[in-house]
Amino acid sequence: QSVLTQPPSASAAPGQKVTISCSGSSSNIGNNYVSWYQQLPGAAPKLLIYDNNLRPSGIPDRFSGSKSGTSATLGITGLQTGDEADYYCGTWDSSLTEVVFGGGTKLTVL
């Protein structure tokens, strides 16, 4: 059972937009920065978003992040088949004193 809650799956058509939610509590998302990771099949995770809404160099602006209260959201616009992957949110939990992740969301681009 993951500390952060994500929907197990999401889907949308090519070119469309999808959002993936990540729900937590005041000890994690509510008071700490959220990151988002993309994991393509057979590959290591890749950082997409850090500090709630910042993109590392090289990440296209099709990917966006936001946070409100104890929830965070990853948005992906202009979906491509290459976006099919597992997506994870992560943050620090001040009570557990460890990094916690969501259970992951499998994105299907129909």
Next chain:
Amino acid sequence: QVQLVQSGAEAKKPGSSVKVSCKASEDTFRDYTISWVRQAPGQGLEWMGRIIPMLGIASSAQRFQGRVTITADKSTFTSYMELSGLRFEDTAIYYCARDLDNYSLDYWGQGTLVSVSS
């Protein structure tokens, strides 16, 4: 160029220990924290702990305390993660990653598969 190169796959017996290495580029080793994350087959990501390599200060997730030791060798820019008392459920891919000190992990090693079977 940021590099994190991990050691190769390991096959272990229950009750034994495994030590996985992660060789970092010099600037990564000197200026950043390194975290360790594992992923069991078909499962999500699980943070194990982290180390500030130049200071040798390490911390670990409570569920692994007493079983995991994270160290760093300044002479070779290498971090190590040793897990003892291996169980079948420790079968996973183990990753090291560069930690931006806000707990965002921006570069990852290629992963090391540790298989525990009798």
